Amino acid sequence: xxxSERRLIRAVIVDDEPHARDKLCRYLAEDPxxxxxxQAGDGVSAVALVEELRPDLIFLDIQMPEMDGFDVLEAxxxxxxxxxxxxxxxxxxxxxxxxxxxxxxxLKPVDHGRFVEAVGRAVAxxxxxxxxxxxxxxLDALPGxxxxxxxxxxxxxxxxxxxxxxxxxxxxxxxxYVELHxxxxxxxxxxxxxxxxxxxxxxxxxxxxxxxxxxxxxVAELHPWSHGDLQVVLHDRTELRLSRRYRDRLEGxxxx
Amino acid sequence: MMTNRYTATVPxxxxxxxxxxxxxxxxGVVVVVLFxxxxxxxxxxxxxxxxxxxxxxxxVIRALLAELTGSAATVVVFFAIVVPxxxxxxxxxxxxxxxxPAHLAAVLVFSVVKTLLMWGARxxxxxxxxxxxxxxxxxxxxxxxxxxxxxxxxxxxxxVVHAFDAWRERREREVRRAQREAHLSExxxxxxxxxxxxxxxxxxxxxxxxxxxxxxxxxxxxxxxxSDLLRASLDAPDRPEVSLEEELEILRHxxxxxxxxxxxxxxxxxQVDDNARGARVPIFxxxxxxxxxxxxxxxxxxxxxxVRVRVRRHDAGLRIEVDDDGPGIAGEPESVVGRGVGxxxxxxxxxHLHGPRATLSLENRPDGGLRVIVTLPWQPALxxxxxxxxxx
Numbered sequence: 268x269x270x271s272e273r274r275l276i277r278a279v280i281v282d283d284e285p286h287a288r289d290k291l292c293r294y295l296a297e298d299p300x301x302x303x304x305x306q307a308g309d310g311v312s313a314v315a316l317v318e319e320l321r322p323d324l325i326f327l328d329i330q331m332p333e334m335d336g337f338d339v340l341e342a343x344x345x346x347x348x349x350x351x352x353x354x355x356x357x358x359x360x361x362x363x364x365x366x367x368x369x370x371x372x373x374l375k376p377v378d379h380g381r382f383v384e385a386v387g388r389a390v391a392x393x394x395x396x397x398x399x400x401x402x403x404x405x406l407d408a409l410p411g412x413x414x415x416x417x418x419x420x421x422x423x424x425x426x427x428x429x430x431x432x433x434x435x436x437x438x439x440x441x442x443x444y445v446e447l448h449x450x451x452x453x454x455x456x457x458x459x460x461x462x463x464x465x466x467x468x469x470x471x472x473x474x475x476x477x478x479x480x481x482x483x484x485x486v487a488e489l490h491p492w493s494h495g496d497l498q499v500v501l502h503d504r505t506e507l508r509l510s511r512r513y514r515d516r517l518e519g520x521x522x523x
Numbered sequence: 524m525m526t527n528r529y530t531a532t533v534p535x536x537x538x539x540x541x542x543x544x545x546x547x548x549x550x551g552v553v554v555v556v557l558f559x560x561x562x563x564x565x566x567x568x569x570x571x572x573x574x575x576x577x578x579x580x581x582x583v584i585r586a587l588l589a590e591l592t593g594s595a596a597t598v599v600v601f602f603a604i605v606v607p608x609x610x611x612x613x614x615x616x617x618x619x620x621x622x623x624p625a626h627l628a629a630v631l632v633f634s635v636v637k638t639l640l641m642w643g644a645r646x647x648x649x650x651x652x653x654x655x656x657x658x659x660x661x662x663x664x665x666x667x668x669x670x671x672x673x674x675x676x677x678x679x680x681x682x683v684v685h686a687f688d689a690w691r692e693r694r695e696r697e698v699r700r701a702q703r704e705a706h707l708s709e710x711x712x713x714x715x716x717x718x719x720x721x722x723x724x725x726x727x728x729x730x731x732x733x734x735x736x737x738x739x740x741x742x743x744x745x746x747x748x749x750s751d752l753l754r755a756s757l758d759a760p761d762r763p764e765v766s767l768e769e770e771l772e773i774l775r776h777x778x779x780x781x782x783x784x785x786x787x788x789x790x791x792x793x794q795v796d797d798n799a800r801g802a803r804v805p806i807f808x809x810x811x812x813x814x815x816x817x818x819x820x821x822x823x824x825x826x827x828x829x830v831r832v833r834v835r836r837h838d839a840g841l842r843i844e845v846d847d848d849g850p851g852i853a854g855e856p857e858s859v860v861g862r863g864v865g866x867x868x869x870x871x872x873x874x875h876l877h878g879p880r881a882t883l884s885l886e887n888r889p890d891g892g893l894r895v896i897v898t899l900p901w902q903p904a905l906x907x908x909x910x911x912x913x914x915x
Contacts, residue, residue, distance in 0.1 A: 284726065285786045290733035330722070356725035375729035 276393055277304045281313040282328035291326050294382050300390055310334025314342045322349050323393050329355040342420045350389045351402040364408035369400045416466040421454040436485045440478035473517050475509040563594035585654050596640035601680055604633050609684040634673035638666055730784045745783055748776040759806050766904035767802040774809040789821050789828055796835035803902040805876055811865040812845040812895050820849020843897040851887040
């Protein structure tokens, strides 16, 4: 099979600094196998752009405003996922996670030789001739404190919005999704309570049930229930259940 | 929005450890008691053998009891009278002469109380040990006899207390100085690390390597800016303070580099009142404040951000305000000091340079955004520091 018979690889560059994007564009212009089809300067537009263009390859900067590279990765609702080459200036946790999951990454200032190597590997992976590690695995390899949540990206009808973690009243499990209860509204977000539990601010959010995490600032009353369970009543009169197995852990949080 | 305001409290070196102090006090008491016990035994030997040389044969127990009660009474008045008097009216430092009369009165009380204590102890002990009844003799002469001796005793004991206190003060000073030095070098070390944020360095180098292709002249400029900044940062430990002009120069190098990186997203305005020029300020005072504003107000948002720096004379000092148009701080503005290494370092450095005369405080601005306020005592720039401006 000759080069020309192969499909052109479509790439997107995501970085909040214009010069950093220019640099990668310039490097990619030298490679006839790859075409840059789009660029994004922040996480939110990156998610929209990638979902619209469905590129084969993303160069993804880690440190960006509002949503960092990992948040972008988590928010992408695509199957199959594009190949990702991560780019970071200095983030020991991230680099360690990339190493663990054998994902390709570039360090800033980006070295040309190293860049060519990374593109070569990505091309091989896309053409099915190289290893193909799953990019989402990097999220599990990151330590909890590196992935502390500050806001959720919520998809509404045709648009996306942020919900600050502190605005969430409680979170319920719903299969592969979780329900964020924010006042009157309920938002569905991909993820599990298990994964979420360790990324919420510990002082204000607590798991109270196999299928519930609650914002402790919203709790108004606690009533005894059966079998050592408790009923939790929120300020808006929502009633939740606090099961016995989470009770001990929780009591430590209320002081003596 | 409520305007919250917090002022930095400046942490003093902790000084000696209280447990250490208590141990020292206990040891002092033990030494004093042991000394007087030993003294009593020796003196009773002296008097007993003295009596034997004269051909007498008094029971050993009499001399021993007499000296032990004497020593015990001395220990009591030492701790009850001499020590508190010497602490309350120290016979050193300015005006010590004026405090002498208090000690003259104290000698009198010392002697009378000690004599009464000896009498009170010996009167019941003599019959108890079967050595007859204790004869105190003519009381008026007895007081005079003890009194003559006690003036010397009091003087010696007071000298011991003063010597001990002087020794302890020197030791405390030493401990404090060592603590302060340890603090200081630690603060400088952390300050240096904060200035050379690896993130900043690598991102800037990446920007330069990108600009290089389009605009070699501009890349050249940026390399100079970065070099100036690195040089100032490396010099910082040897030059804790610079003129305001030099500090503004450092800030300009930094903002040039950041504006190159962020493009239109960042704008930094600096306003300096004329009467504030000629001030001397800590080196790397402005840059970390602006860096903090960019990190928490401009960088996390995709829209354009503005940072405003204002330097002016205020009362007897210098007032620096750094405003951003970010989200401000929900809750206690002070909590941000714990979050960012930069502000905490800054507060440490200010306190080491100026103690409580320098403050760093934060407030949410009424129209949104955060304001960081630093106040410094006014110090004019040194001539030599001005001369150094050329090389920064």
